[in-house]
Amino acid sequence: MCLLLIGCGGESNREQPMPETISYNLHIRPILSENCFACHGPDANKRESGLRLDREEDAFSTLKEQPDRHALVPGNPDASEAYLRILSSDQNERMPPPSSNLSLSDNQIQLIEKWIGQGAEYEPHWAFVPPKKAMLPEVKTKDWAQNELDYFVLEAMEEAGLSPNEPADKLSLIRRAYFDVIGLPPNPESLDRMAKDELNLDGLLDSLFANPAYGEKMAVHWMDLSRYADSHGYQDDYYRTQWPWRDWVIHAFNQNLPYDRFITWQLAGDLLPGAGKEQLLATAFNRNHKITEESGAIDEEYRVMYAVDRTNTLGKALLGMTLECAQCHDHKYDPISQKEYYQTFAFFNTVAEWGIEEASPGFSKKSPAKVPLMEIREEDVEDILHFVNMPDSTRRVQTLLANMGKGTNYNSLLAEADVLKVSVMGEPDNTRRTYLLDRGMYDAPKEAVEPGIPKAILPFPDHLPKNRLGLSKWLFDSGNPLTARVFVNRIWQEIFGKGLVATPGDFGMQGNLPVNQPLLDWLAVDFMESGWDIQGLIRKIMQSATYQQSSVVDPEKFEQDPENRLLSRFPRQRLPAEAIRDLVLASSGLLHREIGGPSVKPYQPEGLWEAATSGRGNLSRYLQDSGKYLYRRGLYTFIKRTVPPPSMMIFDASNRDACEVERLQTNTPLQALVMMNDPVVLEASRVLAEKLLESGEPTPHLIRAAFYRIVGRKAEKEEFQILLDNYGSFYSGYSEEPKRAKATLAVGEYPLKDSLPVVERAALMQVISLLYNLEETITKS
Template structure:
């Protein structure tokens, strides 16, 4: 089997035969440390020869040039790497030796170097063994935009970067998607809802060159956009309506969620959006909105279990805040440096606890006395006064409570000392540390206050190499399914390399220089020809680039758990568009909460399904119990909300098909779709076409319509012959269909609609 590696920095390649299996491996002419060598060293060597100074074997560190070139042994008479000299480089001897006692990596590590990887290391040393700082820790510089011409293709700089990479690899961009598919795509990406049939027809018939841009502008101004952006932020902020742990009592944090929606609705600049959440309480003359925003830091789990050691859990809360900061804003795995120096990234245990100390100075308890109903301090109380003032966006009218307590941040006057914890254990403090940031990223400026506000300033310092990159990478992930760095949660040595590093830097600098404007950068991406490509894929392209890293086509993505449900509500006419307020409880299998409750009672002991319009609110507002998250959403890979999540898993399981076939919400939506189709069309084929277009944003072709017509006929036969109980099927769900309808025809058409809602095309973005 042929294996190839393609240089990210050079189009010049040489092909060599490796061993007797005659596999052809493409080795770049010029070896680049960042893209070719470091991934090998990080995967195979850093565990014993990496940044963790307490785990270095044989005195050899391979993560820096100084450590790699150092003289080794008692007599300091040999070297692992001698630039330009293979014979004197012991690393080469060790990776090629047949003596298992000397072989590296050692056999017991279960790590193996492939032959082409050995050749890369060999060629690298021959070429001088040049080391480079990890790409993500170098501040981005505005790259020169490639000047590549392609007839009738390319709308902005994004396309020039993408086209340059395609040309390097002998590929061309795909054709533009049809107007129907493009509209469906941008609607889902920006609002989480499909376009209506009327909106599709209006767009298809609008031949103005500005039509698409006008659609984007209108979508970015909608409340749907603000809510859709907020849904993703709930994962990042690990939002839930309960505290987690054992009895998992209810908490009130929905006013903070209302603030997030409000912030996206007014297009709050990203730097302000993040600063409010990290340190709003520390801003000069902080108002209630800024303080409420700091609830971001308090969304972590909190225990109410009797018998726990309070300090142990208090330390866990601080750890969660620090790790969330690292994941959400820096794309780094700070948790790996809690017990020892990071094995792969230049983050020491000392630096971990220096970051920890920024979040260690609020007056909180590891165990709140009083049990269910008690609010862990510190918290603020929202009253009618605040509601009628700066917090007018908080939807208090949807609750009977006159005062709403919400957990927030509030610094203690006497600073709590922080220590390096031996092996990360709460009761083993060692050396005292003070607020600081990792030197490898950006030294903490001495003029900044040593608190969370200073940390926020550091985060948005012009020389911080990560903040803007991590943010725009998530925006790209939203629009393309994967970020330019696929591991959006890890920009470190073990993370993915950027597929288009110069494009990533271009976008990061653009985002920063244009005022951290989220709407503007999303519009810029959506306007690119790269985004507007068709999803069609040739056999050749599937073989050359199966993961679509080169972006020669648009990705075909399944809708998220929330959007699958919201789409069904929208197209059936059931969707309740109310914004904000307390969480609601839509359909869920009975008995799940009771089976897992710890016996503590309270509002989370039994699931009480909402009634009326609350049943049909957007999934953003679904009550989230940490120990038993909404099962249908979890089946479709929703985050558990236990920890900060910036990228969800993507799975395909039989359970997903079972949810689509049996979820009462989808069955109920199918019934309403069928009713509406019967109201507006007389002919059966027109009714089926109406439902199909509502669900897929296009008309069915002749073959599809014929198949669905046959399916309808078979379902009609079944319900008439009692193979399916029409009345039972039509009674699923709370919404009643009123009017004179043949129960047999309604049931048959509802079953047909249900099948359409199960189509892969229906639950895909395009």
């Protein structure tokens, strides 16, 4: 049986039928983790009565306070003190104690009783056991499956009495594929080719993966995960130049750099034999964290914070583990001790850096926390770093001037324009030792520790170097149970909206169980066997019948599986913030498709930065860009951590303060207000109206053409009539008030087409604006 729907964290809180055989992982561990492990789990400092229930040998041993009793007696619930305490009516004896506000349901109590009666067999946590490829399951409707993963999905559906949806229509499928691979809408020509059977899915995927926009789309989620931003964070929030690393990420995805090398270069590129500037640039991943430049801060406190950030990012992004929970004490739920946390921390604690911009020994001038730095010059870009989109000198000087603070030396600005400086990893400080920090406090060192890793995941082999390169080799050891699963799950989440594990940052005891573990494990092993081929993984998922289903919602299926966790239809998902901007710009013809380069400052409410900053620093004023820089993809929007771009935040984008592996999905009135009033949407509506009117075609044709471009299908008769009536209403109103029409068109910096009639332009602009405001427009379905 492959279907797993119960798990702590609340995947489904509905009572489940009593199974014949009770599984510790599936049925019991979630109950104990939610209700018992805080006091009877891995954290020795918080353990009550010396009782530990997360390990078999401890749970079966005699009780410290009652040597004649055992917490669990396999085969005998009535002799098991833990079970008797659950049933106790004495508030001083009952477990969980009433003061915890926790309680077990009758169904959970019966599960525990039956489990003990069947022998109380413990199982290792599923995520700590290396994945294996299961045989393809037997299914009834084999003809439906198009590749291996369909068998696992179909087995789960059939067990639940569900059946797959019909295939999606061709235009829906091409639009879905475009957004999933390059993050942009299909153009009308591609839609036409698909409709005429001149383009199949395999050919479409070949062309999409070859499109450099693929790297941009993939980079969006990596920016969240790597906490990339264009400012340092904290109060004064100065400018930083990390965008060349973003260019590398785009390049790496476009080159289909295998995932093991993609990660190794970012974690330890500087330690590779014969490492060049590209490998060194990749290590900027480790330096994307927030940095303070406030002189009143304590240097060592912030230096420790930077190493902590790298450690926590490793756990959340690459291992799917909440390592941060062990910073101040042993982990309460997972078998990770505080000592093991600081052993992992030791890999990232030897960077020769400082916590703040203060005078440092060995330097004749102030040494910023962003040291070590990598310099990128014109000759580097002409040679090995050809993928870095270094802007011309004039543009660089303009950027530097825009970000200059009071007292900045103009000559030094000109010198800096000739070179880019990126924070990277550098020569380690071998004199620095790592200590376990009492309660996580930077100034309370206890015992010294050597680099290591939580043994419960996979012991660190003796033959590996105890540095970041050794850590990377450990990550990609064939016995590591987490690395492949975590990445496969994140790609699944990118495509289907929710991962097979619904808690992508927590594969531990408190995380959700996989909805289909055999499928997750099959994909993880296949990913490793492919040589960590990222495009191959995405292609396999998209070539499946599961992916190609219609998104039509059947009421009976919805009643049975409201969250669509069994994928008996393709899920409808609102596009992420960046893709909404990209859709608007691309469909209107405004999008500037240049790859890479510095971040840009598009339209933003006036005075927002000034009202929300300290008034100091080189980002105290918002200086909007102009020309082509106003029309770049959302990926390139300037991220100031203390004042992130408001329209993107309203659509749940990350402010990049910390590693984020999953975005919230909210639905608020503010989102509708953005789509109705954002200058980007209004300007795009005006520009598209002008482009269509230039064709000289009749109005009905123009409305149909706009619908096709924006929504990705042809308008139905009723829809078209509503739009035509809408146009007529606006046309009549503007004919009576031409000044209002002219005022409506006065939006954005893109040049107006004054040779075209004002009333027609304004009326068609309003119809197009309505199309951008359709829920279907900003939904992938």
